[in-house]
Amino acid sequence: MLFSSPVFVYIFLPVVVVVFFALDRVGGHTISKSWLLVASATFYGWWNPIYLSLLIASVLVNWFVSSAIRAQNENGEAARAKWLFLLGLAFNLGLLGFFKYADFFISNVNTVAGSNFVLLHLVLPLGISFFTLQQVAYLVDVYEGLAKEHAFLNYALFVSFFPQLIAGPIVHHAEMMPQFARGEQGRAIPENMSRGVFVFIVGLFKKLVIADSLSSIVVAGFDQAESLNMLAAWVASLAFSFQIYFDFSGYTDMATGAALMLNIRLPLNFNSPYRALTLINFWDRWHITLSVFINTYVYTPILRSFKRITLRNAMVATLLAMLISGLWHGAAWTFVAWGGLHGLGLVVCHLWRKQKRRMPSILAWLITFNFVNIANVVFRAQTAQDAGKVIGGMFGFNGVMLPTSLADMLSGLSRAGVEFGTVLTDVSAGPGTVFALGLLLAIIAFARNSIELMDGFRPRYLTLAGAVVLLLSSLYKIGANSEFLYFDF
Amino acid sequence: MTYKGWLRAVLSIFFGTLMALILFNLFVDPYDFFRIGPWKGSGLTNERLWKIEYLDSHRGEFDLFYFGSSTASQVYPETIESLIPGSSVYNLGVAAGDPWDYQRMLTYLLENGQTPRRVVLQLDVTAIWRYGENSEVYKRFGPRVTGSSAAGFYGGYLLRFHLRGTRDKLGHRLLGWRAGQHESYDRSQGIYYFVHQEELIEADHEAFLDDYGVRNNRLAREAHGMSILEQSLSSISSFVSLASSRGIEVTVILSPPNLSLMNKIAFEDYIALVRGLTAIHPFWDFGGYNTVTLDDHLYYDHGHFRPSIGQAIAARVFGGDTTDISKDFGVLINQQTIDARVERLVAEFEWADSVFGQGTGGGFDPLSAYQGSELSPAGL
Amino acid sequence: MTKNVLESLQVIFRDVLDSPELMLNPETAASDVPGWDSLAHLSLVDAVETEFQVKFALGELQKLRNVGDMIELISQKQS
Numbered sequence: 001m002l003f004s005s006p007v008f009v010y011i012f013l014p015v016v017v018v019v020f021f022a023l024d025r026v027g028g029h030t031i032s033k034s035w036l037l038v039a040s041a042t043f044y045g046w047w048n049p050i051y052l053s054l055l056i057a058s059v060l061v062n063w064f065v066s067s068a069i070r071a072q073n074e075n076g077e078a079a080r081a082k083w084l085f086l087l088g089l090a091f092n093l094g095l096l097g098f099f100k101y102a103d104f105f106i107s108n109v110n111t112v113a114g115s116n117f118v119l120l121h122l123v124l125p126l127g128i129s130f131f132t133l134q135q136v137a138y139l140v141d142v143y144e145g146l147a148k149e150h151a152f153l154n155y156a157l158f159v160s161f162f163p164q165l166i167a168g169p170i171v172h173h174a175e176m177m178p179q180f181a182r183g184e185q186g187r188a189i190p191e192n193m194s195r196g197v198f199v200f201i202v203g204l205f206k207k208l209v210i211a212d213s214l215s216s217i218v219v220a221g222f223d224q225a226e227s228l229n230m231l232a233a234w235v236a237s238l239a240f241s242f243q244i245y246f247d248f249s250g251y252t253d254m255a256t257g258a259a260l261m262l263n264i265r266l267p268l269n270f271n272s273p274y275r276a277l278t279l280i281n282f283w284d285r286w287h288i289t290l291s292v293f294i295n296t297y298v299y300t301p302i303l304r305s306f307k308r309i310t311l312r313n314a315m316v317a318t319l320l321a322m323l324i325s326g327l328w329h330g331a332a333w334t335f336v337a338w339g340g341l342h343g344l345g346l347v348v349c350h351l352w353r354k355q356k357r358r359m360p361s362i363l364a365w366l367i368t369f370n371f372v373n374i375a376n377v378v379f380r381a382q383t384a385q386d387a388g389k390v391i392g393g394m395f396g397f398n399g400v401m402l403p404t405s406l407a408d409m410l411s412g413l414s415r416a417g418v419e420f421g422t423v424l425t426d427v428s429a430g431p432g433t434v435f436a437l438g439l440l441l442a443i444i445a446f447a448r449n450s451i452e453l454m455d456g457f458r459p460r461y462l463t464l465a466g467a468v469v470l471l472l473s474s475l476y477k478i479g480a481n482s483e484f485l486y487f488d489f
Numbered sequence: 490m491t492y493k494g495w496l497r498a499v500l501s502i503f504f505g506t507l508m509a510l511i512l513f514n515l516f517v518d519p520y521d522f523f524r525i526g527p528w529k530g531s532g533l534t535n536e537r538l539w540k541i542e543y544l545d546s547h548r549g550e551f552d553l554f555y556f557g558s559s560t561a562s563q564v565y566p567e568t569i570e571s572l573i574p575g576s577s578v579y580n581l582g583v584a585a586g587d588p589w590d591y592q593r594m595l596t597y598l599l600e601n602g603q604t605p606r607r608v609v610l611q612l613d614v615t616a617i618w619r620y621g622e623n624s625e626v627y628k629r630f631g632p633r634v635t636g637s638s639a640a641g642f643y644g645g646y647l648l649r650f651h652l653r654g655t656r657d658k659l660g661h662r663l664l665g666w667r668a669g670q671h672e673s674y675d676r677s678q679g680i681y682y683f684v685h686q687e688e689l690i691e692a693d694h695e696a697f698l699d700d701y702g703v704r705n706n707r708l709a710r711e712a713h714g715m716s717i718l719e720q721s722l723s724s725i726s727s728f729v730s731l732a733s734s735r736g737i738e739v740t741v742i743l744s745p746p747n748l749s750l751m752n753k754i755a756f757e758d759y760i761a762l763v764r765g766l767t768a769i770h771p772f773w774d775f776g777g778y779n780t781v782t783l784d785d786h787l788y789y790d791h792g793h794f795r796p797s798i799g800q801a802i803a804a805r806v807f808g809g810d811t812t813d814i815s816k817d818f819g820v821l822i823n824q825q826t827i828d829a830r831v832e833r834l835v836a837e838f839e840w841a842d843s844v845f846g847q848g849t850g851g852g853f854d855p856l857s858a859y860q861g862s863e864l865s866p867a868g869l
Numbered sequence: 870m871t872k873n874v875l876e877s878l879q880v881i882f883r884d885v886l887d888s889p890e891l892m893l894n895p896e897t898a899a900s901d902v903p904g905w906d907s908l909a910h911l912s913l914v915d916a917v918e919t920e921f922q923v924k925f926a927l928g929e930l931q932k933l934r935n936v937g938d939m940i941e942l943i944s945q946k947q948s
Contacts, residue, residue, distance in 0.1 A: 006644070006645060006649075007641070010507060010648060137928070140927055140928065141926065141927075141928040144926030144927060144928060144929075145926065146928040146929065147928075190491070190492035190493045190496055191492045193492070194492045194495050194496040194499075201499075280906075280907075295907065295931075296931055297927060300927055301927065303911055304911070304915075309911050309915050314908050314911070350908065353906075459491060459494060459495030459496075460495075461490065463495070464490070464498055464499065468499065472502075476650050
């Protein structure tokens with residue numbers, strides 16, 4: 001089920017919220033939490049019921065293994081605990097590897113060895129990348145004696161709670177399980193409810209009205225055009241950078257809102273990332289929960305596995321962690337390349353920082369934003385050729401063209417190889433698109449982001465009018481089919 | 490304002506809008522899903538929905554189903570019934586239909602108590618580049634065929650804003666706009682009439698050809714590659730083998746596109762289509778450049794031909810009187826005749842490229858040019 | 870005890886961060902100290918682990934971003 005689908009907005013969410021509070025009043029916390037678990041299973045199975053059993057199996061195995069590790073730890077059987085831990089880790093990585101990376105592996109083997117193994121064509125189970133990471137973190141922390149909470153119901157809800165189940169934020173047991181363990185969330189709180197509704201509406205608008213409207217430009221520019229002139233290539237790349245931001249952060253807003261209606265706070269996942277002045281800072285603002293996970297459970301163990309912590313080793317660890325992060329985003333070399341680019345960018349950023357030299361903010365922003373934007377091209381392109389087409393176009397390799405309306409004024413430029421014509425036909429866009437992209441850039445650069453809006457929310461006529469306008473324009477768009485970009489991950 | 494008050498206002502507007510939308514869509518019924526309001530039976534309708542509903546309530550009454558897209562709508566069941574005495578024909582043409590639709594419809598009908606003795610499959614050349622589920626709500630299958638939930642299908646219909654359908658229906662009912670052709674549906678046969686177009690043709694045929702863009706011989710061939718055509722052929726093949734496995738006689742027809750459409754087709758695509766069809770089943774090729782496809786007077790637009798052509802097709806295929814039908818219109822193609830047919834098509838495309846390649850002046854008549862060429866069948 | 874830990878931490882921090890004037894107190898957080906970034910953090914943790922003969926779990930490292938929490942966790946592990 002998609003957050004932006006009619007069945008979720010019109011039926012599922014209202015019913016789940018109302019029944020949750022009614023059940024809590026009548027039957028108590030265990031009953032109401034069980035209801036959330038049933039609702040989450042329904043939500044997950046709606047898409048592909050077969051994979052619901054996979055989710056259930058993953059939750060059960062992880063819970064039993066972690067309980068066993070806890071027991072061995074308490075008995076002082078460190079060796080047994082270690083074996084169980086490794087077993088659990090292998091189970092999670094094996095599951096993810098099989099469903100997400102089997103075909104990638106096979107096709108690479110076929111390419112290298114010239115063999116002809118048949119691809120499995122498995123359908124990627126929804127959200128498997130997300131619920132696997134969350135459970136790996138839990139397993140590690142249980143093994144290291146950190147995870148205190150272990151009631152089954154709270155654990156199962158921490159993994160499968162529908163707002164964050166299929167596209168994050170990647171939640172940590174230490175911030176979720178205590179919330180489920182506490183009893184007071186069983187009462188509807190008007191403040192939480194209205195904040196939740198508000199930020200949900202903002203997210204719905206970002207997804208349906210902004211991100212989805214950009215997708216035709218992106219598809220035309222990346223997937224359909226033979227070649228792109230310079231302006232068209234910039235429009236295509238910027239359109240995608242804005243699309244993925246509004247899509248993914250809009251999704252997170254909806255998740256945050258839906259959870260808050262149920263009095264659960266989800267962690268911050270986006271904090272105006274395109275305003276970052278350094279690449280290091282970008283990763284503190286973009287998909288924050290993933291950055292924290294990678295930092296804690298990938299980068300740190302790699303660095304600690306070196307004998308000494310030196311700048312060089314730290315840079316190697318950074319690069320490795322970003323390559324792994326790239327592969328986590330998708331089973332294709334373009335994603336690995338994207339992770340590698342960001343890894344290199346981070347290394348350069350760290351080395352620059354060691355120089356302790358200052359750079360004007362506007363220059364720092366321009367470098368950071370354009371780096372991210374170009375890396376996004378590699379992220380979006382389905383093939384290396386497509387990436388080359390867009391990036392080559394951005395640097396003017398496929399010619400520079402200006403609108404015919406400027407031909408008289410700037411005719412001298414034609415001697416420099418500038419053509420005049422209909423510039424944006426290859427991205428099925430026009431002058432209005434350029435204006436819209438400029439507006440979005442201004443919003444990204446200057447407007448308060450949705451979480452700041454939510455935190456500053458007060459029940460006023462202004463917020464009421466804003467919410468109604470955003471809601472009605474989203475309802476108008478809701479009929480058109482759309483999927484979240486991050487569902488494939 | 491309190492949090493409660495704010496919440497109450499937003500939720501009232503939300504649920505109020507939904508209720509209003511549902512009532513409005515029930516009453517206006519933009520695509521005639523329910524046909525219960527005072528305005529039933531106008532505007533655009535969903536043929537995939539109601540033709541199946543109609544047949545489900547008339548099981549076993551028809552022994553010949555005529556599958557096709559909207560271009561099939563002008564081959565009337567009564568014409569075929571007069572040529573095959575004792576038969577009972579239903580026209581299953583659906584808007585923007587493609588082989589995916591036909592395969593799905595045949596499968597459903599055979600699984601649900603229909604017992605045709607013969608099925609006709611009238612294909613369009615657009616099978617080269619169009620395949621798969623239509624996203625527009627009035628071109629979708631109903632829940633019976635897809636096996637999805639009726640609540641989801643009708644609920645989705647009620648909760649959407651249908652700009653185009655609402656505009657057309659309200660315009661027709663309240664402002665006196667002309668109705669779409671779907672106004673003139675004959676549900677018991679599954680056909681409709683181009684009433685408005687025929688009126689215009691009656692008044693001034695030449696003006697109609699200009700105003701409706703029928704007269705357009707610009708050469709704009711575009712190759713589409715094999716990927717979609719392969720899917721189309723695979724569905725056609727499944728269609729044919731499903732019918733054959735039930736002992737049902739199959740007739741395949743490639744419908745005649747108007748010159749303006751023929752000039753958009755790449756030669757290699759068309760050859761791949763006719764060769765692909767031959768490999769599946771013998772078929773009647775009405776396409777190419779011939780006395781009919783070059784005569785704009787026989788068309789409503791680039792794909793829809795007038796009833797006289799429907800009668801000619803029926804006569805050719807079902808053994809009627811063909812003395813008045815040009816010899817180059819409708820050839821039965823099979824493994825033995827395909828090579829000769831391809832040779833002929835090479836000549837036709839070369840002729841068209843040479844005639845239309847440079848662009849023609851106003852008043853140019855493609856049909857006379859054709860009849861003056863060596864392609865023209867003798868005895869015309 | 871706490872005082873001793875704080876003094877030892879100050880020595881470690883001055884050494885690792887290469888800033889001999891650095892003054893720590895329990896309220897000092899990573900954002901207050903120039904150079905206490907994600908990179909230096911792990912070097913600090915490494916030095917602290919060696920000095921106090923303790924081992925931090927992966928899940929604890931993110932929480933050690935201020936001196937007070939660090940002192941508390943060290944004391945907890947030593948007891």
